[in-house]
Structure formats: C-alpha cells, structure tokens
Amino acid sequence: MTDQSPARHTEPGPRTSADPAARRADGPPHDYAAVVERALGALDLDTKARLLSGQDMWSLPAVPAIGLRSLVMSDGPIGVRGRQWSAEDPSVALPSPTALAATWDPELARRAGRLLAQEARRKGVHVLLAPTVNLHRSPLGGRHFECYAEDPLLTGAIGAGYVRGVQDGGVGTTVKHFVGNDAETDRFTVDNRIAPRPLHELYLAPFEHIVTHARPWGIMTAYNQVNGSTMTEHHHLVSEVLRGDWGFDGCNVSDWTAARNTVRALRAGLDIAMPGPRTVFGAPLAAAVRAGEVAESEVDAAVRRVLLLAARTGCLDGVPPAVAPSDVPPVIDGRAVARDLARRAVVLLRNEPVAAPGGGARPVLPLDAVALRRVAVIGAAARDARVLGGGSATVFPEQVVSPLAGLRAALPDDVEVVFATGADPRTRVPHAREGFALHARYLTAEGRLLTETPQFDGKVQVLGSFPDGVTRQELHAVELTGSFTPRTTGTHTLAVAGAGRLRLTLDDRVLFDGDGAGTAGTDPFEAFMQPAEHRIAVELTAGHEVALTLRFVPHGLGLGEGLDALNFVLGHGEPQLDGDAEIVAAVRAATEADVALVVVATTEEVESEGFDRTDLRLPGRQDELVARVAAANPRTVVVVNSGSPVELPWREQVPAVLLSWFPGQEAGAALADVLLGDHEPGGRLPTTWPARLADAPVSTVTPTDGTLPYAEGVFIGYRAWQRTTTAPAYPFGHGLGYTRWEYVSLDATPDSVWVRLRNTGDRPGREVVQIYLAPADDTPGAPERPTRWLAGFATVEAGPGESVETEIPLPGRAFEIWSEPDDGWRRIPGRYTVAAAHSSADVRLTAHVTAG
Known part of the structure; x- marks a missing residue:
C-alpha cells in the first residue's frame, strides 16, 4: 500500500485584497x-428614484448622462434564461441545486458558477438571481429542488462556492430568499414565526456564511413575513443584521412584486423594487420625498448601492469592472460541466449482492457491459426525462439526453435495449419534442410577420420582453408551426393549452378550434404557467411526416404594465395501452432481460414553484410498477x-437504487457513466429521506390564520430525527460507492480535525468525510442542543489500496449557540465528542476536545 501526500481541505475565511480571488469578488484594488x-451628484431626485425601480421585467434604466448602462438581471439557478425566457436563445441546463449539494463539493459549485457567469455574459446579463439557500425544513416544501439542504453549514458552503464562481466571471449574484421562504403555501402573505435562536442558528446561518466568505453583490428579500414584518420592510434583519452585524455592502433586491410600501421598504433597507415599470419606488418614492415622508439622503444611500453594483458589473463608466476581461476564467464546455456535475451528484442509496451468471454473488452495480445481451429500460421518465424543476427555475436547453438515449449510446451495439412505458405518472401531456421540427411565427392582425424563432419543444413562452422586432402594440397572434414524424403507428394524443383562442391544424385538417383558459389557483404564477389543457386523439403512421400549425390569439399580452407575457403549449403523447396492459408489457420486457432499469419520477404537478406537496408518494402507478418488475427480475435497478x-415502499425489494435528482440536460449520459462504472456514484444525501411522511418530524407547511409557527425550534432535519425512535429510510449524508473505505485514524483539536482513510476496495473511489460535534458531558446551564451537528466536511479520492489524509477546520461557531437573553452568540465551554462519519447515522471514529 502507498500513502498519498496529506490533502488539506479548508473552508476559506474572509479574504484579503492580497488574494486575487478576493479582488475578483470584492472589486479591484482601487476606490x-x-x-x-x-x-x-449629477442625478436629480426623479432620476434617483427611477434607478431604484425596474424599468421592465428584468432590467434597471440606463442614465447615459452619467455613463450608466441598463443593468440586466436574470433567473437561475441551474441556467441563465436572459431577458426573454423563451427557447429562442437556448440555455445550458445544469442539475438541480439539490444535486449540486449532493456532491458536498464547494469547489464543484464554484465551477458551476463560473459556467453560469459565462452563460450570463453571452446573454448580456449582469446579475444572476441565485442561489436559493432556504432550508429543507419539511420534506413537503414544493420548491426544495431549488434549495440545497436541510443543514445550514452544507447549504452555506455550497452556496458560497456558487457565488464565488459566478462573481469570478464578473457577474453579480443575489442570494435568496432572505429569509424564511422555506415553503410555498401562501408565500406572499404567510407570517413565519421563528424564535431568535433557530432564526440565527438555522435560517440566517447560510446567508451569513455566504456574506462572510463569498461577499455576494446582492441579496433578494422574500415575499413572506418573519415575526410580523414582511421581509422587504424588515429593518432589523436587513439593516441591523445583514448590513450591520455582517457588513453586507451589496444591493438588496425585492423578490418580484414583493415590495408593497414605499416608505417602510426604503427605510428597512430595500434598494431595488422589481419588476417595473410600476413599483412602490420610482415616481411614488420621489413623491414621498417631496411630501417629507422620507429624506432624500435615504434615497441617496440606496442609489449608492445600485451604482456600486453597476460599477462592479461593468455598467458604469469611469471605473473598471470588478473582474477585468483578462481575469475572466477560460471558456468552459457547458455540456461537459453539466455531465460531470450530474454524475458526481448521483447518490447510490442501495447496492445489494445478487447471483452472478458465473456463480457466486456480487453487487448488481456497476453493470458489466460485456456480460449483457438485453437490457429493459422502463418508465415514462426514461424516455421523456424530467431534467429540471418547474417554475422560475425553468430554462430551455438546446438538447436533452434521456436515460434511454444515454444508455443506448454507451452500450455496445450487440446489446439490445428494449423500452416499455410501464406507468406514466404525468397528468398533463408532455411538451411536443421528439420527432417535431418547430418554429414560432409572431404575426400582426393583418398577418404580417414580425419575427420567427426556433422552438426547442412545443412550449412557447415569454415572460419579460418579446423577441426582437415584436411589440405588444403590434402582436396579434403566434403560430407554432412545423412538421412531425411519428416513430410509432397508432392513436397519438395531441394537446393544446393557453389562455386565448387556439386553432390546431394537421395537414390542413382542423383538429381543434376553441378558447383556452388559465387554470384557477391562488398563486398567479402557477395559473400562468399551467393553463388548462385540451386533448385530441389522432391516428398517425410511423415514419409518415405531417405538417402542423397551432395558432394562438392570446386574451392578453402581459401580466401588468410593461410585463410582456405569453404562454401556450402544444403537447404530444405516444400511443399507449391502458394502464394495466402497460404494466404487463413492462413486466414481460423485464422478464426477458438480463437487467431491468426502472426510472421513476415526480412531475411538475408535484414539484414546482407556487405550491407545496401534499404527500411524498410517487405519482401514478409507479410504486406498483417497480414492485412487479422487481418480482419478475431479481436484477432490477431503480433510478x-x-x-x-x-x-420508496419497495426499496428493500430491489437490489439497487440510485437517486439522480433533476439531473440537467446531460441526464442520460451521466447516468450511463455511473451505471456502467465509468464514474463513481459520489453523491451523499443533503437531506434526510423518511420512509413515510408520517415519520417526518416536521410536516406542517400550511399556515393557520396567516401564521406558521416554527414550533420545532432548532430541531429540523437530522437534528430532529435524532430525537425520535423511528429511523428514516436513508439518513442525512448517506451514500454508497463502488469501493470500501477504512477510517484509519482521527486526531482533533478545538480548531482542526485530521482524518486518515484507506481505500480497501479494488477500484478508485471518492469519500465524503463528515465531521460531527456533540457535547460529551452535560454542561450546567447549557440549553438543549442536538445530539450531534455537522461541523465540517471534506471530499477525498484515492486509488485501490491507497491512503489519504485530510484536515478539516472546526469553526468557532460550531461551539456556539444564539443566546436569546443576551441576543448574541455565546460559546458553550466543555468537553465535546468529535465524530468522523460516513453519514449522520454512521460514525466511524471519535475523539474528544475541550472548548474553553
């Protein structure tokens, strides 16, 4: 055996101007x-007030007289949409934030951020509206795919890496949603009642970590209230904590339409009210100054911060941007990064031995491609991959590699890959994509063409501004037109949806001509994104191309003044058997295969922005499908x-379970890399997975009379599970690999931990070393604390038989609690157990330290 040189893994502290990375994040060394x-000094009151208000959905106004260009913002976090949020300009689609957190690798997050900065620059975007660092308080949170984890340290570390990466590329970030936006139910109005200790130890902690370690140029304040005040008007948390205690010097941007009161928002510390042109700032703010309700000096303070953001992003003449063009990272291959992130995020939940063809037993994964003759790939999501979450996190990638396509491309030509739908969980017809060649034509009432754009799929969407050459005044109709070549013969399902007049023709036959409508809902964003659907059955022949056009005349062209908006959809579903017959066909395919791969998934009706989940079950008959396939083939792998x-009620009935999250555009290629053993499944769970919702310690996300008490205090996630007698299905930090690790030694001081490990398997591997801290003795007068809490982590890699050592700092905050009587941090002295662990429930080595 050979020993590698010690590998140091540290979380950097606040950086100095001597550090080039610090100069990139904080600005060049000039004033x-x-x-x-x-x-x-060159601005009048009206112009200053206007600078604090969006001029449209995504941008601030330019002021040429002072050399100020329009500053453009865009949603992330897994891609950069740009101003138009349409398929006209495709975006790289990275894996979901939960996938990024599953890597437990802040430097990988930084790499993702650098790619997104490159995308932002390409699209003329100066500020990315990301990352989202709210916590997984309850598994019912409908937007948790857009957040990172249930633990504040892991969330903060991944978020800091992401922010550093984006700002390395000269693009600003707005860390969101500050603070307490941990669920979607009544998000515009809910008053989250959070006691000071959990507020500081949990929910504020990721923001504080990122502000301290990554110096973000922006923060986005949330819709919700915290302890009686909306976040856009929360003077204590914004001005006293964020700006005062933490020293945040960036811009505070409202969530879209979150600002509600001119005077209270400005005095609380809000700098920019979005979107425009009609907001509580702008003209209403100038009027408030003239009426003596606020001082012009208060407006000046906000304008200074906006001008600083403009200077940092290169939008203000007279000063270089924070990152000079020569310091921008080299060009990054977006597809390669998307693939690498996706495969590093895969969590191998289970990998049990099964009988091998030559005798004996071995884990079913990785698959031996040489020994395979037939593989059954089962599940609607295997062919029509769900690669990203719904809502404002949606982007339009240029291409998507499905699990089916990825596996077919990776396996040798002599391996037969058979597909069966098995069970389709979707309640809506998927967007037209495979076999379609589409473009959108924007027309006036007289039929004059304004512009024409390519379409990635059958969803035509605009939110913010129409394509170049199109105005709200001239636009009358949009035609989604092109051709479709079916891959199967039979009864296909076409679907149309949109709030307006819809007319679908196929080879000059009118299949639908009628009015569509938006779905009713309490959240206007949800209603806009999910218009009511109308389905049409049509007989088509495989290989026979047909021409089609869906003409849409919208009832309206905006979501308010200056907010251009358009959304209509052409859907397509392949011919299908009835539900029972589809499962029977899948079981037959599995029976005749060497291995059965079942891909199960949630849908946009289950996980998306604007609503929370009501249960944790897989939609449709997917659980039944897995159980029946597993009974038919003992070599069943579930993704x-x-x-x-x-x-996952069937988890112990199958030998292997992989978690791919929402894996981004290279989903299938990355999955094939892991299944065939070309890459280690290196992910670890960033959140606990309960066996049943009923077991989850926190399951209340619905307010009562407008109020949601965080009654559990500091006990969420694994901290809460430690207090129960029920074990989760898979604990926080869990994840298997294709090799074995021996934890050889652990040395610790109150400042650092050193762990030595050895790869005792026969393959190269990656391990995430997790350090947990726990009180070793009862400390008189100490408040109730979790059994143990995450205090640090590091990733290590080693070849077969090799050893590796890593140093992991213990931050001073790990020994502190927020003391409510003192209203500040208090160190709790005493003896502590330091645990080096494979997961929160799998401690390998312990040592003791004494904190003074």
Missing part, C-alpha cells in the same frame, strides 16, 4: 467611492428522478 459619488424526498 469606487469617488466615481459613485460623482455619478450620484429515482426527483428533486427532493419521495417514499
């Missing part, structure tokens, strides 16, 4: 203040394609 003051936890 912005003089340029900002000169620009501010779970969801952004957050789902119940």
Whole structure:
C-alpha cells in the first residue's frame, strides 16, 4: 500500500485584497467611492428614484448622462434564461441545486458558477438571481429542488462556492430568499414565526456564511413575513443584521412584486423594487420625498448601492469592472460541466449482492457491459426525462439526453435495449419534442410577420420582453408551426393549452378550434404557467411526416404594465395501452432481460414553484410498477428522478437504487457513466429521506390564520430525527460507492480535525468525510442542543489500496449557540465528542476536545 501526500481541505475565511480571488469578488484594488459619488451628484431626485425601480421585467434604466448602462438581471439557478425566457436563445441546463449539494463539493459549485457567469455574459446579463439557500425544513416544501439542504453549514458552503464562481466571471449574484421562504403555501402573505435562536442558528446561518466568505453583490428579500414584518420592510434583519452585524455592502433586491410600501421598504433597507415599470419606488418614492415622508439622503444611500453594483458589473463608466476581461476564467464546455456535475451528484442509496451468471454473488452495480445481451429500460421518465424543476427555475436547453438515449449510446451495439412505458405518472401531456421540427411565427392582425424563432419543444413562452422586432402594440397572434414524424403507428394524443383562442391544424385538417383558459389557483404564477389543457386523439403512421400549425390569439399580452407575457403549449403523447396492459408489457420486457432499469419520477404537478406537496408518494402507478418488475427480475435497478424526498415502499425489494435528482440536460449520459462504472456514484444525501411522511418530524407547511409557527425550534432535519425512535429510510449524508473505505485514524483539536482513510476496495473511489460535534458531558446551564451537528466536511479520492489524509477546520461557531437573553452568540465551554462519519447515522471514529 502507498500513502498519498496529506490533502488539506479548508473552508476559506474572509479574504484579503492580497488574494486575487478576493479582488475578483470584492472589486479591484482601487476606490469606487469617488466615481459613485460623482455619478450620484449629477442625478436629480426623479432620476434617483427611477434607478431604484425596474424599468421592465428584468432590467434597471440606463442614465447615459452619467455613463450608466441598463443593468440586466436574470433567473437561475441551474441556467441563465436572459431577458426573454423563451427557447429562442437556448440555455445550458445544469442539475438541480439539490444535486449540486449532493456532491458536498464547494469547489464543484464554484465551477458551476463560473459556467453560469459565462452563460450570463453571452446573454448580456449582469446579475444572476441565485442561489436559493432556504432550508429543507419539511420534506413537503414544493420548491426544495431549488434549495440545497436541510443543514445550514452544507447549504452555506455550497452556496458560497456558487457565488464565488459566478462573481469570478464578473457577474453579480443575489442570494435568496432572505429569509424564511422555506415553503410555498401562501408565500406572499404567510407570517413565519421563528424564535431568535433557530432564526440565527438555522435560517440566517447560510446567508451569513455566504456574506462572510463569498461577499455576494446582492441579496433578494422574500415575499413572506418573519415575526410580523414582511421581509422587504424588515429593518432589523436587513439593516441591523445583514448590513450591520455582517457588513453586507451589496444591493438588496425585492423578490418580484414583493415590495408593497414605499416608505417602510426604503427605510428597512430595500434598494431595488422589481419588476417595473410600476413599483412602490420610482415616481411614488420621489413623491414621498417631496411630501417629507422620507429624506432624500435615504434615497441617496440606496442609489449608492445600485451604482456600486453597476460599477462592479461593468455598467458604469469611469471605473473598471470588478473582474477585468483578462481575469475572466477560460471558456468552459457547458455540456461537459453539466455531465460531470450530474454524475458526481448521483447518490447510490442501495447496492445489494445478487447471483452472478458465473456463480457466486456480487453487487448488481456497476453493470458489466460485456456480460449483457438485453437490457429493459422502463418508465415514462426514461424516455421523456424530467431534467429540471418547474417554475422560475425553468430554462430551455438546446438538447436533452434521456436515460434511454444515454444508455443506448454507451452500450455496445450487440446489446439490445428494449423500452416499455410501464406507468406514466404525468397528468398533463408532455411538451411536443421528439420527432417535431418547430418554429414560432409572431404575426400582426393583418398577418404580417414580425419575427420567427426556433422552438426547442412545443412550449412557447415569454415572460419579460418579446423577441426582437415584436411589440405588444403590434402582436396579434403566434403560430407554432412545423412538421412531425411519428416513430410509432397508432392513436397519438395531441394537446393544446393557453389562455386565448387556439386553432390546431394537421395537414390542413382542423383538429381543434376553441378558447383556452388559465387554470384557477391562488398563486398567479402557477395559473400562468399551467393553463388548462385540451386533448385530441389522432391516428398517425410511423415514419409518415405531417405538417402542423397551432395558432394562438392570446386574451392578453402581459401580466401588468410593461410585463410582456405569453404562454401556450402544444403537447404530444405516444400511443399507449391502458394502464394495466402497460404494466404487463413492462413486466414481460423485464422478464426477458438480463437487467431491468426502472426510472421513476415526480412531475411538475408535484414539484414546482407556487405550491407545496401534499404527500411524498410517487405519482401514478409507479410504486406498483417497480414492485412487479422487481418480482419478475431479481436484477432490477431503480433510478429515482426527483428533486427532493419521495417514499420508496419497495426499496428493500430491489437490489439497487440510485437517486439522480433533476439531473440537467446531460441526464442520460451521466447516468450511463455511473451505471456502467465509468464514474463513481459520489453523491451523499443533503437531506434526510423518511420512509413515510408520517415519520417526518416536521410536516406542517400550511399556515393557520396567516401564521406558521416554527414550533420545532432548532430541531429540523437530522437534528430532529435524532430525537425520535423511528429511523428514516436513508439518513442525512448517506451514500454508497463502488469501493470500501477504512477510517484509519482521527486526531482533533478545538480548531482542526485530521482524518486518515484507506481505500480497501479494488477500484478508485471518492469519500465524503463528515465531521460531527456533540457535547460529551452535560454542561450546567447549557440549553438543549442536538445530539450531534455537522461541523465540517471534506471530499477525498484515492486509488485501490491507497491512503489519504485530510484536515478539516472546526469553526468557532460550531461551539456556539444564539443566546436569546443576551441576543448574541455565546460559546458553550466543555468537553465535546468529535465524530468522523460516513453519514449522520454512521460514525466511524471519535475523539474528544475541550472548548474553553
């Protein structure tokens, strides 16, 4: 055996100007203040007030007189949409944030951020509206796929890496949603009642970590209230904590339409009210100054921060941007990064031995491609992959590699790959994609063509601004037109949806001509994104191309003044048997195969923005499908394609279970890499997976009379599971690999931990070393604390038989609690157990330290 040189893994502290990375994040070593003051002094009151208000959905106004260009923002977090949020300009689609957190690798998050900065620059975007660092308080949170984890340290570390990466590329970030936006139910109005200790130890902690270690240029304040005040008007948390205690010097941007009161928002510390042009700032703010309700000096303070953001992003003349063009990272291959992130995020939940063809038993994964003759790939999500979450996290990638396509491309030509739907969980017809060649034509009432754009699929969407050459005044209709070549003969399902007049023709036959409508819902964003669907059955022949056009005349062209909006959909479903017959066909395919791969998934009706989940079950008959396939083939592998936890009642009936999250555009290629053993499944769970929703310690996300008490205090996630007698299906930090690790030694001081490990398997591997801290003795007067809590982590790699050592700092905060009587952090002295662990429930080595 050979020993590798010790590998140091540290979380950097606040950086100094001597560090080039610090200069990229905080700005070059020259003074912005003089340029900002000169620009501010040239502005009148009305212009200053206008600068604090969006001019449209995504941008701030330009002021040429002072050399200020329009600053453009765009949603992330897994891609960069740009101003138009349409398929006209495709975006790289990375894996979901839960997948990124599953890597437990802040440097990988930084790599993702650098790619997104490259995408932002390509699309003319100066500020990315990401990352989302709210916590997984309850598994029912409908938008948890867009957040990272249930633990504040893991969330903060991944978020800091992401922010550093984006800002390395000269693009700003707005860390969101500050704070307490941990569920979607009544998100515009809910008052989350959070006691000071959990507020600081849990929910504020990721924001504090990122502000301290990555110096973000922006923060986005949330819709919700915290302890009686909406976050856009929360003076204590914004001005006293964020700006005062933490020293945040960036811009505070409202969530879209979250700002509600001119005076209270400005005095609380809000700098930018989005979107425009009609907001509580702008003209109403200028009027408030003239009426004596606020001082112009208060407006000036906000404008200074906006001008600083403009300077950092290169939008203000007279000063170089924070990152010079020569310092921008080299060009990054987006597809390669998307594939690498996806495969590093895969969590191998289970991998039990099964009988091998030559005798004996071995884990079913990785698959031996040489020994395979036939593989059954089963599940609607295997062919029509769900690669990203719904809502504002949606982007339009240029291409998507499905699990079916990825596996077919990776396996030798003599291996037969058979597909069966088995059970389709979708309640809506999927967007037209495979076999379609489409483009969108924007037309005036007289039929004059304004512009024409390519379409990735059958969803035509605009939110913010129409394509170049199109105005709200001239636009009358949009035609989605092109051709479709079916791959199967039979009864196909076409679907149309949109709030307006819809007319679908196929080879000059009118299949539908009628009015569509938006779905009723309490969340207007949800209603806009999910218009009511109308289905049409049509007989088609495989290989016979047909021409089609879906003409849409919308009832309206906006979601308010200046907010251009359009959304209509052409859906397509392949011919299908009835539900029972589809499962029977899948079981038959599995019976005749060497291995059966079942891909199960959630849908946009289950996980998306605007609503929370009501249960954790996989939709449709997918649980039944897995159980019946497993009974038919003992070599069944299940891939779970969801952004957050789902119940897996069949998990002990199958030998192997993989979690791929929402894996981004290279989903299938990455999955094939892991299944065939070309890459280690290196992911670890960033959140606990319960066996049943009923077991989850926190399951209340619905407010009562507008209020949601966080009654569990500091006990969420694994901290809460430690207090129960019920074990979860899979604990926080869990994940298997294709090799074995021996934890050889552990040395610890109150400042650092050193762990030595040895790869005792026959393959190269990757391990995430997790360090947990726990009180070793009762400390008189100490408040109730979790059994143990995450205090640090590091990733290590080693070849077969090799050893590796890693140093992991113990931050001083790990020994502190928020003391409510003192209203501040208090160190709890005493003896502590330091645990080096494979997961929160799998401690390998322990040592003791004494904190003074």
